Amino acid sequence: xxxxxxxxxxxxxxxxxxxxxxxxxxxxxxxxxxxxxxxxxxxxxxxxxxxxxxxxxxxxxxxxxxxxxxxxxxxxxxxxxxxxxxxxxxxxxxxxxxxxxxxxxxxxxxxxxxxxxxxxxxxxxxxxxxxxxxxxxxxxxxxxxxxxxxxxxxxxxxxxxxxxxxxxxxxxxxxxxxxxxxxxxxxxxxxxxxxxxxxxxxxxxxxxxxxxxxxxxxxxxxxxxxxxxxxxxxxxxxxxxxxxxxxxxxxxxxxxxxxxxxxxxxxxxxxxxxxxxxxxxxxxxxxxxxxxxxxxxxxxxxxxxxxxxxxxxxxxxxxxxxxxxxxxxxxxxxxxxxxxxxxxxxxxxxxxxxxxxxxxxxxxxxxxxxxxxxxxxxxxxxxxxxxxxxxxxxxxxxxxxxxxxxxxxxxxxxxxxxxxxxxxxxxxxx
RNA sequence: GUGGAUGUAGCUCAGUUGGUUAGAGCGCCAGGUUGUGGCCCUGGAGGUCACGGGUUCGAAUCCCGUCAUUCACCCCA
Numbered sequence: 065x066x067x068x069x070x071x072x073x074x075x076x077x078x079x080x081x082x083x084x085x086x087x088x089x090x091x092x093x094x095x096x097x098x099x100x101x102x103x104x105x106x107x108x109x110x111x112x113x114x115x116x117x118x119x120x121x122x123x124x125x126x127x128x129x130x131x132x133x134x135x136x137x138x139x140x141x142x143x144x145x146x147x148x149x150x151x152x153x154x155x156x157x158x159x160x161x162x163x164x165x166x167x168x169x170x171x172x173x174x175x176x177x178x179x180x181x182x183x184x185x186x187x188x189x190x191x192x193x194x195x196x197x198x199x200x201x202x203x204x205x206x207x208x209x210x211x212x213x214x215x216x217x218x219x220x221x222x223x224x225x226x227x228x229x230x231x232x233x234x235x236x237x238x239x240x241x242x243x244x245x246x247x248x249x250x251x252x253x254x255x256x257x258x259x260x261x262x263x264x265x266x267x268x269x270x271x272x273x274x275x276x277x278x279x280x281x282x283x284x285x286x287x288x289x290x291x292x293x294x295x296x297x298x299x300x301x302x303x304x305x306x307x308x309x310x311x312x313x314x315x316x317x318x319x320x321x322x323x324x325x326x327x328x329x330x331x332x333x334x335x336x337x338x339x340x341x342x343x344x345x346x347x348x349x350x351x352x353x354x355x356x357x358x359x360x361x362x363x364x365x366x367x368x369x370x371x372x373x374x375x376x377x378x379x380x381x382x383x384x385x386x387x388x389x390x391x392x393x394x395x396x397x398x399x400x401x402x403x404x405x406x407x408x409x410x411x412x413x414x415x416x417x418x419x420x421x422x423x424x425x426x427x428x429x430x431x432x433x434x435x436x437x438x439x440x441x442x443x444x445x446x447x448x449x450x451x452x453x454x455x456x457x458x459x460x461x462x463x464x465x466x467x468x469x470x471x472x473x474x475x476x477x478x479x480x481x482x483x484x485x486x487x488x489x490x491x492x493x494x
Numbered sequence: 495g496u497g498g499a500u501g502u503a504g505c506u507c508a509g510u511u512g513g514u515u516a517g518a519g520c521g522c523c524a525g526g527u528u529g530u531g532g533c534c535c536u537g538g539a540g541g542u543c544a545c546g547g548g549u550u551c552g553a554a555u556c557c558c559g560u561c562a563u564u565c566a567c568c569c570c571a
Binding site: 065067070121122123126127144173175177178179180181182183184187188189190191256270271273320321331340341343344345346367368369370371372373374396398435436437438439440441442443444445446449452454456457458466468470475 | 495524525528529531567569570
């Protein structure tokens with residue numbers, strides 16, 4: 065048997081209804097914030113990611129789904145969303161248009177890693193990006209957007225962690241200071257961090273090994289090395305958060321695993337998900353990204369949000385999405401006997417009646433296999449039908465049908481032309 | 495990539511120290527009611543016991559390998 069590839073999953077009913085609801089929420093919140101949807105390719109030139117996300121990051125080093133197409137182009141299934149949006153922004157000359165520009169996207173991301181709770185090789189992400197605003201108001205705007213989504217989904221007690229990693233200007237001296245601090249302790253560092261020291265020293269900061277954590281606790285903080293402008297941005301950013309009443313925790317070890325970030329980085333966590341996968345959403349500022357991709361200097365800020373995790377959290381939260389469905393009408397129409405010309409005419413009326421309900425916007429179904437009345441009644445019950453219309457031989461002789469309320473149990477026979485009106489009226493009364 | 499746990503029916507799981515034809519509950523289909531759902535009763539369909547190899551007279555059971563699932567680590571959404 066062929067199964068879905070490792071780390072991927074099928075979303076089946078009734079679970080798929082939860083996804084429709086979830087996607088509706090994120091779209092709606094994005095709309096309120098005046099973000100427009102952007103739809104982009106699922107794969108890009110590999111170079112886009114290796115250059116922007118960074119050669120030394122885990123994503124590029126070991127997690128990309130990279131392949132060559134038939135003419136040898138080097139392509140990669142997108143591991144994250146921001147790089148592609150920035151690419152499109154530059155490609156379509158949007159820097160010359162009105163700024164700032166606000167986008168959201170919704171789609172699958174791919175990373176080759178071992179699956180576990182809340183982590184998949186293909187996962188769906190919602191993300192937003194604001195181009196052309198260096199203002200800390202935009203940092204706060206994307207954060208409140210994410211928090212509003214969490215709130216709509218009944219997640220109380222989300223925690224916001226923030227940090228600033230500065231710009232290329234202040235990062236140089238900071239890296240030097242960090243290396244100077246760590247080098248004397250090189251023998252105490254874990255193997256990974258030893259190689260990080262030369263390749264990407266910032267990454268040593270969020271190492272989970274106890275010894276490294278202890279060591280790093282005394283390490284210089286990027287916050288102490290911010291240049292004048294970055295410092296101003298950082299201070300103002302926190303002032304606004306405080307002013308609008310959003311609690312936050314400054315986490316000096318929060319660096320995020322992608323190279324394009326500058327200044328603000330943040331994560332929104334929901335502790336009940338457990339330490340392994342409690343990050344609902346992560347993002348930050350990427351002021352050099354557009355320029356790096358050949359565009360003019362245009363500031364940017366945004367986040368990516370893991371939708372599987374949002375759903376997982378929602379199920380544990382205070383407002384779990386209700387997935388069980390019901391239908392409005394089930395039409396019972398058992399197969400006709402020989403005496404009735406096999407019931408062919410009755411079957412034609414069945415199709416007409418079903419279509420009439422559907423055109424009125426009612427969810428309606430019937431049994432195409434024409435099983436016994438009992439079987440069809442069971443089917444109607446299983447589908448949680450509010451009403452059943454019985455189009456049986458007896459009724460049909462007098463051009464009528466029976467309408468039955470499955471909730472209340474009453475049943476009455478009315479002329480076929482009145483069936484629709486009868487149900488609409490009964491439906492009004494619950 | 496590293497470590498642990500687990501793979502038996504569509505689902506949740508039994509299966510004795512290795513011993514005939516592998517079971518239950520739920521679900522599905524049908525009948526009990528040849529025109530009426532839920533409750534009840536009866537019957538039926540459905541399994542290469544994850545896959546491959548080994549030990550044995552005999553393997554769902556023991557051993558090895560592979561794959562998958564899952565939890566944790568690394569890292570991340």
